[in-house]
Each structure stands twice: as C-alpha cells, then as structure tokens.
Amino acid sequence: MKELLDLFLVFAKIGGFTFGGGYAMLPILQREVVETRKWATNEELMDYYAIGQCTPGIIAVNTATFIGNKRRGVLGGIVATIGCVTPSIIIIMLIAALIKQFADIIWVQHALAGIRVAVCVLVFDTVMKLAKKSLKDVVTYLIFAAVILLTLFTKLPAVLWVVSAAVIGIAYKIITERKKTSGKEAA
Amino acid sequence: MMIYLQLFWEFFKTGLFAIGGGLATLPFLYEMQVKTGWFTVDDISNLIAISESTPGPMGVNMATYTGFTVCGIPGGIIAVLGLITPSIVIILIVARILERFKQNKVVQYALYGLRAASAGLIMAAGLRVAQAAFLHMDVWAEQGFAWKLFNPIAIVFGILLFVVYKKTKKHPILYIVAAGVVGVIFAL
Numbered sequence: 477m478k479e480l481l482d483l484f485l486v487f488a489k490i491g492g493f494t495f496g497g498g499y500a501m502l503p504i505l506q507r508e509v510v511e512t513r514k515w516a517t518n519e520e521l522m523d524y525y526a527i528g529q530c531t532p533g534i535i536a537v538n539t540a541t542f543i544g545n546k547r548r549g550v551l552g553g554i555v556a557t558i559g560c561v562t563p564s565i566i567i568i569m570l571i572a573a574l575i576k577q578f579a580d581i582i583w584v585q586h587a588l589a590g591i592r593v594a595v596c597v598l599v600f601d602t603v604m605k606l607a608k609k610s611l612k613d614v615v616t617y618l619i620f621a622a623v624i625l626l627t628l629f630t631k632l633p634a635v636l637w638v639v640s641a642a643v644i645g646i647a648y649k650i651i652t653e654r655k656k657t658s659g660k661e662a663a
Numbered sequence: 664m665m666i667y668l669q670l671f672w673e674f675f676k677t678g679l680f681a682i683g684g685g686l687a688t689l690p691f692l693y694e695m696q697v698k699t700g701w702f703t704v705d706d707i708s709n710l711i712a713i714s715e716s717t718p719g720p721m722g723v724n725m726a727t728y729t730g731f732t733v734c735g736i737p738g739g740i741i742a743v744l745g746l747i748t749p750s751i752v753i754i755l756i757v758a759r760i761l762e763r764f765k766q767n768k769v770v771q772y773a774l775y776g777l778r779a780a781s782a783g784l785i786m787a788a789g790l791r792v793a794q795a796a797f798l799h800m801d802v803w804a805e806q807g808f809a810w811k812l813f814n815p816i817a818i819v820f821g822i823l824l825f826v827v828y829k830k831t832k833k834h835p836i837l838y839i840v841a842a843g844v845v846g847v848i849f850a851l
Contacts, residue, residue, distance in 0.1 A: 489836070491718070491719050491720070491723075492718050492719070493718055493835075493836045493839055493840075494718055494719060494720065495717075495718050495839070496788075496792060497686075497720075497721065497788060498720065499784075499785050499788035499789065500788075500792075501720075502785060503835040504834075504835045504836060507834060507835055519774075519778060522777075522778045522781040522782065523761070523774055523777065523778065523781070525781050525784070525785065526777045526778070526780060526781035526784070527757060527761075527777075528754075529682075529781075529784060530682070531682070531750070531753050531754060531757060532678060532679050532680060532681060532682050532749055532750065532753060533678050533679075533681070533682075533722075533746075533747065533749060533750025533753065533754075534678075534681075534688075534720045534721075534722040534723060534746070534747070534750065535720075536719075536720040536723075537720060537722075537723070537747050537750045537751075538750055538754050541750060541751050541754040541755065541758075542754055542758055545754070545755055545758045546758070550755055553751060553754065553755055553758075554751060557747055557750070557751055560720070560723075561719070561720070561723045561743055561747060563718060563719055564717070564718070564719030564720065564723045564724050564727055564743075565723070565727050565739055565740060565743055567717050567718065567719065568713065568714075568717060568719075568724050568727040568728050568731065568739070569727060569731050569736060569739050571713055571717065572713070572727075572728055572731045572732065572739075573731075576709070578712075578713055578716065578717075579709075579712030579713050579715070579716045580712075583847045584716055585716075586846045586847045586849075586850050586851055587843040587844070587846045587847050588715075588716055588843075588846065589796070589817070589846045589851035590820070590842040590843050590844070590845045590846020590847065590849075590851050591839055591842050591843045591846065592792055592795055592796035593796045593797075593817055593820055593821045593824060593842055593846075593851070594824060594838045594839045594841070594842030594843075595792055595796075595839065596789060596792045596793045596796050596797075596821065597821055597824050597825045597828060597838070598828070598835050598838060598839070599785065599788065599789035599792065600786075600789050600793075600825075601825075601828065601829075602785070603782055603785045603786050603789060606781075606782060606785070607778075607779075607782035610778035610779055610781075610782055611779060611782060615776075615779075616775070616776075616778075616779035617779075619776055619779035619780055619783065620779045620780075620782050620783045620786070621783070622783070623779070623780045623782075623783025623784060623787065624783045624786050624787045624790070627783065627784060627787035627788075628787050628790060628791070633682065634784055635682060637780055637783070637784070638777060638780050638781070638784070640780075641776040641777055641779060641780030641783075642773040642774075642776045642777045642780075643773075643776070644776045645772050645773050645774070645775040645776020645777065645779075646769055646772040646773050646776065648772075648776070649771075649772035649775060650772065
C-alpha cells in the first residue's frame with residue numbers, strides 16, 4: 477500500500493512539472509525513479525521510452541504504466557498512470573473554468589520561455605546520463621546520429637527509426653557473432 | 664449518460680490509434696470536431712495553446728479540456744480515462760512479453776540498437792526545444808540578419824543554468840521553477 481501511494485505521488489510530481497512532450501519528463505523521471513528510488517535502471521528507462529514511441533498512446537503515460545507495472549504489477553501500472561495524469565486534469569479544468577485566455581497572458585509566456593531554457597539544459601544532461609552505457613561503439617553512435625538527423629529533417633514517424641535501429645542491432649550482432657565463431661573454428 | 668459513453672469511446676479510439684506523443688492526437692480532435700460538433704475549431708487552437716503552456720502530457724491536457732468543455736468535470740475525467748485505457752492495456756501486455764523474452768539473445772540484440780535510437784530521439788527533441796529557447800527563427804526569416812537569429816539573454820541564461828546545475832545537482836523541479844521566475848523577471 478505504501479509503495480502504491482509512493483508510485484502515485486512520484487508520478488503526480490512528474491506530471492505536474494513536465495512542460496513539453498514525453499522527453500521533458502525524463503530529467504525528473506531519471507532523478508526520481510533511477511537515482512533516488514532505484515525502481516528502474518537507465519537502460520530500462522530508454523527501453524520504455526523507445527517502446528512508448530512505437531505503441532499507441534501518450535509516451536509519458538506509457539512510461540508511467542511500464543514503471544508502475546514493474547514495481548507492483550497491473551495495479552501499480554494503473555496507479556502510476558493515474559498519478560501521472562491527475563495534475564493535468566486539475567490544472568486544465570481550473571484554467572478552462574476560470575481563465576480562457578490563459579496562454580495569452582504575457583507573464584505566462586515569459587515564464588514558459590524561461591522554463592524552455594531549463595528543460596533544454598536538463599534534457600541534454602539527462603540524455604548524456606541515459607546514454608552513457610548504451611552508446612558504446614561505432615554502430616550505436618552511428619544509429620544515435622542518424623536518428624537525430626532523420627527526426628529533425630524528415631516528418632516520418634519515430635516508429636520507423638526505432639524499428640530500423642532494432643533490426644540493425646540484431647543484424648550487426650548476429651554477423652559479428654558468426655565471424656567470431658567461424659574465426660574460432662578456423663583456429 | 665449517452666454523452667459520457669460517447670466521450671469515452673471517442674477518446675478511447677484516439678488513445679488506441681494515436682502513435683507518438685501528444686501532437687499525434689490532433690488529427691483525431693479535428694475529426695471529432697467535424698463529426699460531433701462538441702466544440703469549435705477555435706476551441707481546438709485555444710486548447711493547443713493551453714496544453715502547451717501548462718504542465719503535463721499534451722494529449723492528456725487536450726482530452727481534459729475537450730471533455731470539460733463538452734460536459735464539465737465528469738466529462739474531463741471520462742475523456743482522460745478513455746484516452747489512457749488503451750495505453751495501459753497495451754503496455755501491460757508488452758511489459759509481460761518483454762519480461763518473458765528479456766534473456767533471449769535476439770531481444771538483447773534488438774535492445775542494443777533500440778537504446779541508441781532512443782537516445783537519438785531524446786536528443787532530437789532536446790534540440791527542437793533549444794531552437795525554440797535560444798533562437799528567433801521568425802525574426803531571422805523576416806529580417807535576414809544572422810545576428811538577429813540568436814536570443815543572447817536566453818543563451819547566457821542557459822549557460823549559467825548549466826554550470827549551476829552541474830555544481831549544485833539539486834532536484835530538476837527546482838531549476839524548472841527558478842527558470843520560470845527568471846523568465847518573468849527578465850521578460851525572456
């Protein structure tokens with residue numbers, strides 16, 4: 477019960493301070509879930525994020541379900557997800573009911589411009605932490621660079637790059653393994 | 664009662680078919696607008712602006728706003744539940760499969776490539792925010808002066824923030840809140 481409450485509160489915190497898409501939740505998620513609570517590893521976080529891009533639904537929600545489920549099964553997945561969406565529901569309803577022109581308020585725009593700078597700095601730092609163990613050879617660096625360029629300069633869906641990277645990973649590993657074993661046989 | 668079921672169903676479909684983040688829900692909203700007439704096209708642009716300027720996943724913000732506009736507080740909650748139900752079910756199934764085959768060699772190899780792609784996707788998203796945070800693309804396109812492209816205050820602030828973050832390593836939320844305050848004070 478204690479851990480379910482924890483899951484709810486941690487994801488409510490993440491949902492309440494994520495400005496931008498699913499990537500913007502990663503700095504807080506990495507701090508709370510990997511560093512402080514050790515609920516998941518950096519690698520698992522990257523798996524969840526990539527899979528969340530390929531399955532239907534919102535990436536932040538998908539990641540919350542994954543981690544909740546890992547800790548406390550189905551119920552954990554549901555509780556974490558509801559935690560993640562609760563702040564949104566409350567904030568949006570308050571704004572919709574009270575201030576229709578919220579986004580036009582000048583200091584809201586200034587605050588958001590400042591927040592964008594912070595999100596940017598935090599995301600760059602997080603990507604380095606997350607990728608430390610995953611970018612380990614030429615192939616992974618090439619995939620990393622190619623995905624950045626393809627995402628920025630084409631409008632094709634991310635699923636395409638995630639699936640291609642997985643296929644490249646399988647093909648490359650199988651080929652190098654064959655080479656190794658055939659090398660051993662020759663020797 | 665009927666309207667709640669319909670609301671749930673419409674957002675259930677959106678959650679089931681929109682792949683890849685909040686913006687992917689937009690085409691579904693436009694279709695819903697035409698089909699149901701629950702809200703106007705102006706409402707959609709208003710809700711995009713609000714979703715982008717409030718915390719939380721954009722898709723969830725949009726569902727809340729739409730549901731609330733259509734039928735109040737229960738509407739907002741039901742729309743969100745509709746939206747997240749398919750995600751929860753699908754991810755729970757995927758997680759089971761992943762857990763079962765995690766030790767499988769081919770899955771390991773796939774994850775090896777997939778993690779690099781994941782890092783690339785996050786980096787690309789970070790670069791897009793950087794463009795919005797540090798550059799004035801619109802002013803540059805209008806006036807053509809290269810030096811107008813950069814937003815010097817934001818760049819200096821970004822560098823300072825990075826140094827302070829690396830030194831102090833406090834909770835990320837602290838820097839997000841502080842940056843919002845700095846943004847208001849310096850009119851970024």
